[in-house]
Amino acid sequence: MGKSKIRVLIAKVGLDGHDRGAKIVARSLMDAGMEVIYTGLRQTAEQIATAAVQEDVDVVGLSFLAGDHMVLVPNVMQTLREKGLENMLVIAGGIILKHQISELKKMGVQEVFLPGTPPAEIASYILENLNN
Numbered sequence: 309m310g311k312s313k314i315r316v317l318i319a320k321v322g323l324d325g326h327d328r329g330a331k332i333v334a335r336s337l338m339d340a341g342m343e344v345i346y347t348g349l350r351q352t353a354e355q356i357a358t359a360a361v362q363e364d365v366d367v368v369g370l371s372f373l374a375g376d377h378m379v380l381v382p383n384v385m386q387t388l389r390e391k392g393l394e395n396m397l398v399i400a401g402g403i404i405l406k407h408q409i410s411e412l413k414k415m416g417v418q419e420v421f422l423p424g425t426p427p428a429e430i431a432s433y434i435l436e437n438l439n440n
Contacts, residue, residue: 314342314438315365319356320349321384324374329402329423333369336427342434353383357391365396367434370417372402377412385416397438401425 318334320327327349334344345363347356360368370377370384377400388396400412401421409420418437421430 314367314434315345315363316342316367316369316434317345317347317356317360317363317365318369318371319347319351319359319384320371321351321353321356321380322372322374322376323350324372324376325349326373327371329373330369330371333371333401333427333430337431337434340428340431340435342431353380353387356384357387357393360388360393360396361391366438367397367399368393369430370398370400372400372404375403377402377404378408381412381415381417388416397434399430399433401430 316337318330320330334346337344345359345365347359356368398417399419399421400417404420404422412420419433
């Protein structure tokens with residue numbers, strides 16, 4: 309029996325209306341053999357956590373370009389915990405200041421990818437760090 313594909317949820321949290329980068333990452337992960345569910349723009353923490361449960365994903369990828377990640381990430385992480393997904397692999401990317409990365413990791417985000425990160429690096433990270 310073959311191993312099932314890694315399932316990744318890509319989400320745009322909050323009011324950010326720019327999703328080109330999220331779509332590029334989603335396409336790259338699909339090209340790497342993963343199943344990707346893109347939730348679309350302006351998602352709430354509840355919508356993301358509910359989708360993660362319903363879609364039975366292995367990874368949640370959060371994309372931020374509006375500078376609101378320090379407020380929204382704690383909400384997403386708390387909601388994931390409330391849904392029983394405290395061990396979910398969560399990654400984030402977008403316009404994030406380097407000095408904020410350690411704080412995001414303390415909140416439970418395992419890795420942060422800044423603009424210019426090759427999409428193949430994101431796929432490699434997921435493959436290497438997913439607890440299957």
